[in-house]
Structures are given as C-alpha cells and as structure tokens.
Amino acid sequence: MRIHQLSLFLENRPSQLRTVCKLLADAGINLMALSLADSEQFGILRLIVRDWQRAKFILEGANCLVKVTEVVAIEVPDRPGGLDEVLAVIERHEINIEYMYAFTFGLERKAALIFRFDNVDEVISKLQSSGINVVGRVELFERAET
Amino acid sequence: MIEYSNDAPSSFHPASAADYLPIPQLRELQLHRLKATVRRAYDHVSLFRERLDERGISPDEIESLRDIVNLPFNEKNDLRVTYPFGLFASDMQEIVRLHASSGTTGKPIVVAYTAEDLQVWTTVMVRSFAACGLHRGDIIQNAYGYGLFTGGLGAHYGAEALGATVIPISGGNTDRQIAILQDFGVTAICCTPSYFVHLLERAEELGVRIMDLPLRAGVFGAEPWSEGMRQHIEAGGGLKAYDIYGLSEITGPGVAIECACQDGLHVFEDHFYPEIVDPQYNKPCPDGVEGELVLTTLSKHAMPIIRYRTHDITALLPGPCACGRTLRRIRRIGRRSDDMMVIRGVNVFPAQVEAALLLVEGTLPHYQILLTRKKGLDQIEVQVEVTPEVFSDQVRALENLQAKLADSLEHTLGLRVRVRLVEPRSIPRSEGKAKRVIDRRKDP
Numbered sequence: 001m002r003i004h005q006l007s008l009f010l011e012n013r014p015s016q017l018r019t020v021c022k023l024l025a026d027a028g029i030n031l032m033a034l035s036l037a038d039s040e041q042f043g044i045l046r047l048i049v050r051d052w053q054r055a056k057f058i059l060e061g062a063n064c065l066v067k068v069t070e071v072v073a074i075e076v077p078d079r080p081g082g083l084d085e086v087l088a089v090i091e092r093h094e095i096n097i098e099y100m101y102a103f104t105f106g107l108e109r110k111a112a113l114i115f116r117f118d119n120v121d122e123v124i125s126k127l128q129s130s131g132i133n134v135v136g137r138v139e140l141f142e143r144a145e146t
Numbered sequence: 147m148i149e150y151s152n153d154a155p156s157s158f159h160p161a162s163a164a165d166y167l168p169i170p171q172l173r174e175l176q177l178h179r180l181k182a183t184v185r186r187a188y189d190h191v192s193l194f195r196e197r198l199d200e201r202g203i204s205p206d207e208i209e210s211l212r213d214i215v216n217l218p219f220n221e222k223n224d225l226r227v228t229y230p231f232g233l234f235a236s237d238m239q240e241i242v243r244l245h246a247s248s249g250t251t252g253k254p255i256v257v258a259y260t261a262e263d264l265q266v267w268t269t270v271m272v273r274s275f276a277a278c279g280l281h282r283g284d285i286i287q288n289a290y291g292y293g294l295f296t297g298g299l300g301a302h303y304g305a306e307a308l309g310a311t312v313i314p315i316s317g318g319n320t321d322r323q324i325a326i327l328q329d330f331g332v333t334a335i336c337c338t339p340s341y342f343v344h345l346l347e348r349a350e351e352l353g354v355r356i357m358d359l360p361l362r363a364g365v366f367g368a369e370p371w372s373e374g375m376r377q378h379i380e381a382g383g384g385l386k387a388y389d390i391y392g393l394s395e396i397t398g399p400g401v402a403i404e405c406a407c408q409d410g411l412h413v414f415e416d417h418f419y420p421e422i423v424d425p426q427y428n429k430p431c432p433d434g435v436e437g438e439l440v441l442t443t444l445s446k447h448a449m450p451i452i453r454y455r456t457h458d459i460t461a462l463l464p465g466p467c468a469c470g471r472t473l474r475r476i477r478r479i480g481r482r483s484d485d486m487m488v489i490r491g492v493n494v495f496p497a498q499v500e501a502a503l504l505l506v507e508g509t510l511p512h513y514q515i516l517l518t519r520k521k522g523l524d525q526i527e528v529q530v531e532v533t534p535e536v537f538s539d540q541v542r543a544l545e546n547l548q549a550k551l552a553d554s555l556e557h558t559l560g561l562r563v564r565v566r567l568v569e570p571r572s573i574p575r576s577e578g579k580a581k582r583v584i585d586r587r588k589d590p
Contacts, residue, residue: 007539009532011569037541041548042567044539063571065532069539098540116539 001124001136002070003114004052008045009065012038020045023062029055032141033114035101046101048114050141071116072124073140075133078109086113089130095123106143159276159308161269164416165471172472173211175416179444181208184217187450190235193228194218194452214419214442215430220454225255225395234258236448246294247394247493257296257394258448264303266445270400270414271304277405277412277471278363278388280334282309287327289337289345290368290491291317296398297368297491301336304400310334317341320348324356331360338491339366339375339387343522346382357384365390367399368491370458370479376408389478395454396441402476410463410475417445420476421453422462425483433464438483439476457484487517487583489524492561496582499528502558506550507536514573519587527564528555531573 010016017036024031024047033048049055052068059066076082083102090097098116105112112135117123127134135143167175187194188205197218198205207213225233234241242261246254259267280286286305290297298316305312313330315323317337323345326332335342342364349356364379367390379387391411392399401418402411413420422437423430431437439456443449459482463475487494496515504510512531517524528551536547548565555563574581 005539007537009537009544009567009569011567011572039541039545042544044541044544046539063569065534065537065570067534067537067539 001072001128001134002120003048003073003137003140005069005071005114005116006047006049006052006056006059007067007069008047008059010043010045012041012043016043017045019062020059020064023058023064024049024055027054027058029058033101033103033112035099035114037099069116070120071114072120072127073135074113074115074127075135075140075143076111076113078104078111082111083113086127086132089127089132090115093123093126093130095126108143110143112140112143159272159281161272162276165273165277165412165414165473167416167472169472172415176419176444177208177211179416180211180214180419180442181205183442183444183446183450184208184452186235186447187452191233191450193224193233194220211419214421214453217453219428219440220451222255222395222455222457225257229254230256231258233449233451235450236260241448243299245296245299245394245398247296254294255395260447263397263446263448266417267300267397267400268303268307270397270417271300272308273414274390274400274403275304275308275310275334275365277403277469278334278365278386279406280305280308280310280363280365284308284310284333284363285313285330286310287313287315287323287330287332287335289315289317289323289335289341290399295491296392296394297336300392300398300400301365305336320345321352324349324352324354327356327359327361328354333360334363334365335361335385336365336390338368339364339371339379340369340490340519340522340524342366342379342383342387343375345522346379347521356382359384361385363388365403367391369488370481372480373478391476391479393441393456395451396443396456397446401441405467405469405471407468409467410477412467412471412473412475415473417443419444420462420474422460422476423455425455425457425459431461433462436461436477439479457482457486459483485583487515487526487585489517489526489561492559494526494559494561498558499555499582502554503528503530503551505558506547506554507533509533509535511536512571512573512575513582515583517583517585517587524587525564526561527566529566529568529573531570532567533570 029049035046037044056066100115102113184205240260241258243259246256288301290301292298362385364385364387376387388404390399390403392401402413404411419442421440423440425438439458439460441454443451458479460476460479485496511533514529516527552565
C-alpha cells in the first residue's frame with residue numbers, strides 16, 4: 001500500500017525547478033503530484049510519478065540528488081471535512097505527521113492526501129482498521145488517469 | 147628609557163632612541179644577542195639542540211650575523227608537535243604569561259614570556275606607538291581582542307607604558323565603540339583594518355561623522371591589507387592609518403611598524419632579526435627582492451625562536467628611511483606562501499575546515515570556501531555538497547545538518563561561518579590540486 005515518492009535536493013536559485021521538470025518532460029514522464037518544501041537556502045522537491053524508477057535514473061544521470069521515500073496515499077471525497085475526518089483518526093492514534101500535501105483528481109470529485117509518516121506499515125494498518133481508504137500505487141494511478 | 151614629565155607631550159619618545167642606533171653598534175648588539183639566543187636555545191630546548199647536533203654545528207661557531215644562514219629553520223609545526231611547553235627555555239617559575247593561538251588541527255600553539263620578555267614586548271609596542279606619532283596625552287581605544295590572542299594585551303601594555311590613556315574596550319560591540327570614540331575624545335584606535343572599515347560604515351548609518359572627531363591615528367594589523375584599503379580608511383576616517391606587524395610565535399604585535407613616512411615597516415632589529423628567504427630554494431634574497439620573511443628572536447628568554455618561517459611574503463627595502471631610523475624596513479605584507487587565510491584577524495587553514503566537516507559527516511564532502519567582504523567585514527561561507535548519505539527529504543533534518551556543520555566550524559576556527567548546502571557536483575572539480583578557496587574580497 002506504500003507509494004514511492006522521489007525527493008530532490010534543490011538549491012534556491014533561478015531555473016532550478018525548471019531544469020528538473022524539463023528533464024522529466026523530455027522523457028515523457030507525467031507528474032502526478034508534487035510539493036515543494038523550502039528553507040532560506042534550499043528546497044526539497046517531492047514528486048509522485050508512475051514510473052519512478054525511470055524518473056530516478058534520468059534525474060540521477062543529470063547529477064540530481066534523489067531519495068526514494070515511502071509515503072501513504074489516502075483517498076477522500078473532495079468536500080468540506082474530507083481532510084478533517086482523516087486527521088481526526090490520525091490524532092486519535094497519536095500518529096505524528098512528518099509532512100503532507102494533497103491534490104484532487106478525476107471526475108468523481110475525489111482528493112488524494114499524501115502523508116509521510118515515520119513508521120509506515122504500522123500506520124497503514126491502524127488507518128485501515130479505522131476505515132480510512134488507503135490506496136495503493138496501481139489504484140492511485142488508475143484513478144488519476146481516468 | 148623612560149619619559150619624564152618635562153618630555154610630554156613631545157613628538158619624540160625617549161624609548162624611540164633605540165630606533166636610531168648607529169648601524170655598526172646595532173649590528174654588534176644583534177650579533178651579541180644572536181650568540182646568546184642560540185646558546186640559550188641549544189642549552190634548554192631539546193628540539194633545537196638535536197637539530198644543531200645533526201648538522202654538526204656548535205652554538206659557538208656563530209662569528210658573524212651572516213652565519214645565521216647555517217642554522218636550521220623553525221616552523222609552526224615545531225610549535226605544534228612540542229605542544230604545549232616543549233619549546234620553553236625557562237622554568238615555569240620564570241614564566242609569567244602564556245598566550246595561545248589556534249593551529250591547523252584545532253590544536254593551539256602556546257607561547258611563553260618571562261617578566262623580561264614582557265618588558266621587551268611592551269618597549270617595542272611603545273616604540274611602535276611613538277613611531278605613529280602617539281604620546282602621553284593621547285587617548286587610545288584598544289579594540290583588539292583581549293585574551294589568549296596577543297593583540298589585545300600587547301597593545302594595552304604598550305599604550306599604558308607610552309603614557310597614553312588606554313580604553314580597553316576589546317573587540318566587537320560596534321555601536322558602543324562608536325559612542326566611546328565620540329564621548330571620550332579618542333585620538334587613536336587599534337584594531338584590524340577590516341574591523342575599522344566596518345566601524346566607519348556603521349558610524350555612517352548612525353549619522354556619526356568619524357572625520358570630525360579628534361581621532362587622528364589608527365594602528366592597524368593582524369591581517370594583510372592593501373594600499374587601496376588604506377586610502378579608503380584615511381579618506382573616510384580622517385586619520386592616518388599605520389600598519390603594524392607581529393606574530394605570537396615571535397612576540398605578538400610590535401615586531402615591525404610604519405613610521406610617518408608610511409614607506410615600509412621598520413623591524414625592531416635590536417630584538418628581532420629579519421631575513422628574506424626564497425621559499426622554494428631556501429636561499430637568502432638580496433635586499434629589494436621578494437621572498438619569505440624569516441625571523442629570529444634576539445632577546446627572548448622563555449621561548450627563543452630561531453629562523454622562524456612566517457610564510458609572509460615581503461622584501462627588505464634597500465636604503466635608509468626619510469624618518470632617520472636606522473632600523474631596516476620590510477615592505478607591507480601582501481600575500482603568503484602557504485594556504486593560510488586571515489579572516490577578521492583570525493588565521494584559518496583549509497585543513498581546519500576539512501577537519502570540522504569530517505567530524506560531522508564522517509567522510510569528507512566536496513566543499514569550497516568563499517571569502518567575501520560585506521560592509522567592510524570579511525565573511526566566510528563554506529559551501530558543502532549534499533551527499534546521498536546525509537540527504538533527508540525533510541527540511542528540518544537538513545537544517546539540523548547545516549547547524550551542526552556551522553557549529554563544528556565555529557568550534558574549530560573560532561569564527562562564525564555561514565554554511566550553504568549545495569547540490570552534488572555543483573562545485574567545480576579541478577584536475578590536480580582542488581581550488582578550495584575563492585577569495586572575492588576586494589577593496590571596499
């Protein structure tokens with residue numbers, strides 16, 4: 001049920017983001033989701049793409065520093081309270097969120113929440129037992145591309 | 147010689163009389179003191195004795211000053227390997243002061259003084275201030291750091307012995323320095339030239355015109371500085387900027403000083419014997435030819451140092467100085483023969499930076515040192531490539547790494563360093579010797 005996310009180290013200077021995006025564009029790799037965390041001096045670009053192994057290979061070939069991180073995707077209805085219901089469960093289980101981001105997709109008015117937790121397996125089973133819709137990789141991409 | 151009340155305020159300090167010794171007498175005095183120093187070092191310092199014995203040289207073989215070239219050199223490393231007290235020629239009972247400065251490995255070097263050594267140091271500082279036209283009645287703000295660094299206490303005791311009024315403010319706290327410059331009617335200041343440039347700029351921000359204050363002389367040292375910087379300081383501060391030279395290994399500040407002519411620094415030759423040596427072939431350079439400055443202490447008791455390689459590149463200036471002093475002059479130091487950097491008066495070697503990075507990361511990352519000057523103050527930035535081993539996709543973790551690197555660097559160098567994490571392979575690789583230091587410090 002884990003999703004592979006690519007994290008890239010970027011220096012804070014003009015054209016850094018585009019360089020990465022262009023590499024993937026030229027290789028025909030579609031970005032499903034991305035989030036950019038930044039500090040004063042540097043940024044961390046987090047990407048979810050279908051063919052993450054190929055994307056990693058291409059980026060590393062261009063001297064990018066890439067780290068694969070396992071994250072959890074949760075599908076919720078795209079309406080007020082959709083996120084809050086999930087956060088309530090996470091809070092009840094006293095699970096710490098390292099970071100998260102979200103995106104909407106498809107015609108069914110669904111949203112996907114991407115979470116980074118410390119102890120992924122344990123968290124997934126806790127969430128599932130509380131009725132949270134954790135989606136796997138195949139599912140996620142199928143939904144996103146319909 | 148001391149100054150009597152009738153003398154003040156005269157532009158000629160009695161202690162300066164030694165600056166004008168007739169040359170034959172000066173050479174005779176030097177030879178006499180050199181013989182005594184070599185004998186003392188041979189009798190009391192095993193490292194020196196072993197080196198002389200290896201070469202089959204007896205301390206009694208020195209018959210003229212020229213014979214000094216037969217003696218072995220001393221290096222900073224000799225002070226390190228004998229750390230802490232291995233080069234002392236006096237019992238601790240005779241030693242009244244220790245100073246220390248950092249070395250390349252973070253291990254400091256230690257220097258020692260007997261009461262007589264301190265007296266000599268004070269005297270050369272008095273003569274230095276006097277050469278800058280200072281005397282009793284002057285108010286001297288001493289902004290050199292007080293502590294293990296020789297700058298603060300060296301200038302302090304010299305200024306006091308001169309008969310001037312000393313303000314022992316030490317380094318830092320620029321706003322307060324400016325307030326005191328104004329309120330106390332300060333006539334002279336001692337600090338690094340880069341700090342004074344910073345002070346000028348801060349004063350301008352505060353709307354204080356240093357130009358209009360009674361301040362008329364600056365005694366600047368502890369780092370190399372250019373003629374361009376001098377012009378900037380003199381024009382901006384309305385004072386005369388004098389270059390003072392010294393190093394702890396020899397005594398501290400007061401080894402050489404500029405006079406009113408500002409045409410080279412007079413070496414206090416009755417206490418320090420200067421040679422210029424070709425750093426590659428170790429052969430003496432004729433006057434006027436650039437080489438490495440090599441110094442021998444002529445009167446030091448606690449720690450006589452023979453033929454110390456300073457790594458400072460300069461030349462002995464031929465001919466007499468218009469001021470009438472018979473002391474020979476060295477050209478202002480512009481560069482060094484090794485990779486030592488001087489940042490805000492602190493000596494830094496790239497090897498120290500490496501040691502600090504290694505300590506945090508376990509392996510040595512690719513790095514580069516960038517030196518810039520901002521508002522007159524030297525800035526040091528260490529750029530470190532992020533490696534897969536240390537890369538985390540959490541901002542917090544990378545910021546922690548950055549802070550750890552900065553702390554380790556500060557601890558090793560004794561200097562606040564800005565750390566910038568950069569992408570892998572973003573620092574240019576060079577074939578052969580890596581270019582670790584980019585120096586973009588220009589004249590302000």
